[in-house]
Amino acid sequence: MRFWCVAALLVLAASVSAAEPRKLTSGGRLKRDPLFVDGGRVLIYTVQETSPRSVLMRLTLEERGPSRIHAESSLPEMKPSSSSDGKRFAYLKITGNDMSQVAVDDVLTQQTIALKFTRPAPWDPVITPDGQSVVNSLDGQLVKKPIDGGEQIALTKSSGLNNWPAISSDGKQIAFGSSRRGDYDIYTMTVDGTDLTQITDERRLDARPAWSPDGQQIAFTSARDGNYEIYVMHSDGSRVRRVTNHPERDDFVTWHPDGKRVAYVSEREGKFDVYLVDVPQ
Amino acid sequence: MIGVGSFLAQSHGRVTRRAFVKAAFGGSLFAGAVGRLPAAESSLEGKAKSVIFLWLWGGPSHIDTFDPKPNAPIEIRGPFASIATRTPGLIFSELFPRLAQRSQRFSIVRSNQNLSNIHRIAGSIALTGGEGNNGDDGYGPAFGSVVRKIHEGPRDLPPFVAVTQGKMQTSLGVLKGYGGGTWGKAYDPFAVHCTDRGEVDIPELKLLDGLAPDRLSDREYLRKELERFNRIDRRLDTTGWDNNFESAYRLLVSPDGRRAFDLSLEPENVRGAYGQTVFGQSCLLARRLVQANVPYVQVNWSKWVENIYGSRTDWGWDTHRLNFENLTDRHGPILDRALSALLDDLGERGLLESTLVVCLGEFGRTPKVSASGGRDHWPRCYSSLWAGAGIQPGRFVGESDDRGYDPLTDPVPPGAVGATILSQVGVSTEQRATLGVLPTSHVIEGLL
Numbered sequence: 001m002r003f004w005c006v007a008a009l010l011v012l013a014a015s016v017s018a019a020e021p022r023k024l025t026s027g028g029r030l031k032r033d034p035l036f037v038d039g040g041r042v043l044i045y046t047v048q049e050t051s052p053r054s055v056l057m058r059l060t061l062e063e064r065g066p067s068r069i070h071a072e073s074s075l076p077e078m079k080p081s082s083s084s085d086g087k088r089f090a091y092l093k094i095t096g097n098d099m100s101q102v103a104v105d106d107v108l109t110q111q112t113i114a115l116k117f118t119r120p121a122p123w124d125p126v127i128t129p130d131g132q133s134v135v136n137s138l139d140g141q142l143v144k145k146p147i148d149g150g151e152q153i154a155l156t157k158s159s160g161l162n163n164w165p166a167i168s169s170d171g172k173q174i175a176f177g178s179s180r181r182g183d184y185d186i187y188t189m190t191v192d193g194t195d196l197t198q199i200t201d202e203r204r205l206d207a208r209p210a211w212s213p214d215g216q217q218i219a220f221t222s223a224r225d226g227n228y229e230i231y232v233m234h235s236d237g238s239r240v241r242r243v244t245n246h247p248e249r250d251d252f253v254t255w256h257p258d259g260k261r262v263a264y265v266s267e268r269e270g271k272f273d274v275y276l277v278d279v280p281q
Numbered sequence: 282m283i284g285v286g287s288f289l290a291q292s293h294g295r296v297t298r299r300a301f302v303k304a305a306f307g308g309s310l311f312a313g314a315v316g317r318l319p320a321a322e323s324s325l326e327g328k329a330k331s332v333i334f335l336w337l338w339g340g341p342s343h344i345d346t347f348d349p350k351p352n353a354p355i356e357i358r359g360p361f362a363s364i365a366t367r368t369p370g371l372i373f374s375e376l377f378p379r380l381a382q383r384s385q386r387f388s389i390v391r392s393n394q395n396l397s398n399i400h401r402i403a404g405s406i407a408l409t410g411g412e413g414n415n416g417d418d419g420y421g422p423a424f425g426s427v428v429r430k431i432h433e434g435p436r437d438l439p440p441f442v443a444v445t446q447g448k449m450q451t452s453l454g455v456l457k458g459y460g461g462g463t464w465g466k467a468y469d470p471f472a473v474h475c476t477d478r479g480e481v482d483i484p485e486l487k488l489l490d491g492l493a494p495d496r497l498s499d500r501e502y503l504r505k506e507l508e509r510f511n512r513i514d515r516r517l518d519t520t521g522w523d524n525n526f527e528s529a530y531r532l533l534v535s536p537d538g539r540r541a542f543d544l545s546l547e548p549e550n551v552r553g554a555y556g557q558t559v560f561g562q563s564c565l566l567a568r569r570l571v572q573a574n575v576p577y578v579q580v581n582w583s584k585w586v587e588n589i590y591g592s593r594t595d596w597g598w599d600t601h602r603l604n605f606e607n608l609t610d611r612h613g614p615i616l617d618r619a620l621s622a623l624l625d626d627l628g629e630r631g632l633l634e635s636t637l638v639v640c641l642g643e644f645g646r647t648p649k650v651s652a653s654g655g656r657d658h659w660p661r662c663y664s665s666l667w668a669g670a671g672i673q674p675g676r677f678v679g680e681s682d683d684r685g686y687d688p689l690t691d692p693v694p695p696g697a698v699g700a701t702i703l704s705q706v707g708v709s710t711e712q713r714a715t716l717g718v719l720p721t722s723h724v725i726e727g728l729l
Contacts, residue, residue, distance in 0.1 A: 028557045030557065030558055049557075053594045053595055075591060094591060096591045097452050097589075097590050098587065098589060098590075098602045099589070099591070100589065120602075121603060124606070137654075139654040140650075141654075159356065160355055161650075161654055163605070179355070179359070180355075182355055182358075182360070183360055183361065184361075184609075203362050205360075226378055227378055228614070267556070269554075270618070271557050
């Protein structure tokens with residue numbers, strides 16, 4: 001009896017202390033790819049359904065109103081990522097019929113570098129923390145490409161598809177989704193493509209992993225409970241915890257630089273906005 | 282908010298004079314008095330008072346939507362798990378959990394077949410039920426155009442509305458079989474745009490310079506303005522002037538007609554249920570038009586067939602590349618939400634009994650995942666979703682083989698899709714023969 005009373009009090013305390021998600025954006029337009037930069041003071045994300053159909057937005061959180069990052073661009077853009085020093089910024093441009101391009105903005109030179117690949121539609125690029133390379137999917141396989149010249153390196157050669165690469169903050173590990181064993185699960189490997197480890201094994205979709213700043217945890221999207229929700233686990237796949245629990249979609253998770261919170265795109269009553277929430281310990 | 286051209290019904294925008302005259306004289310804009318059958322022939326007793334035709338331009342994969350193959354090899358079944366529906370024996374891709382929960386509201390055909398694997402041709406065939414008589418040309422009327430010809434519809438609203446982002450196209454040209462075809466442009470759909478915010482724009486219907494909303498009710502003013510302009514510009518084709526003017530005028534001056542296009546009149550929770558996406562709000566507009574007794578509404582997923590296409594990207598279903606990425610991110614969740622909301626909304630309002638809902642593309646996609654990580658065109662076997670107006674719900678009709686290559690049962694050709702739609706609207710086989718529309722096609726028996 002005493003045990004159950006204590007347990008009930010603990011549950012009550014946890015529910016009282018658990019902070020409600022904080023809404024960071026407004027407008028409800030279709031959003032994706034949130035990313036914190038500048039120590040968490042700035043949120044970058046993609047908004048779709050505008051014309052052109054997908055644009056990168058920059059929102060300084062303590063100020064009002066987001067602005068377009070590339071105001072003059074007429075091509076759809078998405079999937080931003082930043083080097084750890086913030087001096088290089090990679091993203092995807094949709095350039096033609098089944099054609100896309102990985103672009104890298106260099107803050108120092110004010111130049112945009114367009115990377116060339118052996119196939120026409122690279123997707124989901126992520127820049128390495130040192131700003132020297134980009135990892136992305138290319139026709140279902142992961143590749144790595146040096147930004148300042150050099151050959152494209154194949155990181156996977158598997159059956160199925162490999163998507164959504166994420167690189168740990170020390171630059172040594174890649175987490176990604178792969179369907180090599182049937183459905184999408186989360187895997188990790190070294191940044192040169194070795195030491196492959198499967199860290200989730202669910203029949204439903206596991207996707208879009210994101211490393212915590214200290215490299216100890218991975219947040220991801222999973223449909224294991226019926227719809228898209230956000231989960232967090234240790235980087236070896238243990239201690240899976242559910243972060244969101246809502247009948248509508250929660251997706252596109254990213255870590256706040258404090259390592260205690262994650263932001264994600266949540267569909268609430270049909271509107272898409274970015275929310276910030278504490279990660280359960 | 283509804284935009285009549287650049288004019289917003291709830292604001293006081295101003296646009297050009299010529300644009301309005303184009304609306305008034307453009308014969309293709311309205312059904313109004315254009316070429317209907319005599320009254321005796323147009324009395325219909327179909328179960329469907331209206332049709333909502335959801336057009337997934339580009340061709341969704343049947344395996345990744347409504348006919349997954351969980352026991353096929355990995356290169357065929359793809360990465361998506363299958364989930365149970367409420368219909369025993371029917372499984373869906375995991376991208377459609379809401380529809381799976383509502384499967385007893387609709388039925389699935391799993392043995393559709395088309396005659397071409399080229400978008401423009403297959404699309405025209407899928408929308409008209411037959412091939413052209415001159416290569417990619419000479420198509421008969423689209424299903425909606427046939428309904429337009431025979432169905433009275435409401436007095437103030439066009440009987441065949443296409444909610445679209447523009448004339449459907451591929452990188453190789455426009456889709457020709459979207460409207461009147463060999464019957465002429467008078468039977469083309471009345472096109473409206475709808476944004477993700479539910480702003481509705483009627484691009485062909487523009488108002489006179491300086492025309493404020495309060496002048497819309499001033500019939501004499503409008504007539505004088507048009508007559509004045511007609512004296513100025515004799516180059517305009519004024520054939521059928523009275524009919525077209527009356528048609529244009531009816532929509533312009535009818536508060537009820539304009540209200541049917543105004544999504545701002547919907548409660549926030551209803552708008553939200555459909556999702557703040559172009560397709561979601563377009564489906565809501567379709568429901569409003571059906572509620573206003575418009576007989577045929579076609580909602581186009583995209584203008585362009587291509588999935589990604591530079592600045593033209595509007596995420597069509599032609600996923601030679603990035604099929605699985607974009608279905609995960611976008612196509613699956615958006616379609617699942619919008620179509621589920623539409624079925625719920627029609628059901629709760631008692632409209633599903635009198636509204637036929639059909640959802641399909643021009644073909645399916647290759648069972649085998651390509652080397653590019655996508656799926657290519659596959660007309661030999663694909664799926665369609667049917668609900669309402671006499672369709673027996675909770676069924677699946679036809680069966681494909683264990684890898685989704687071919688139907689194991691009788692294939693359902695596009696002509697059967699058209700015959701079934703027209704049958705439910707009340708067009709008999711004899712009427713089809715008289716009209717020269719799909720005279721040899723049969724309805725899809727298992728659906729009814």
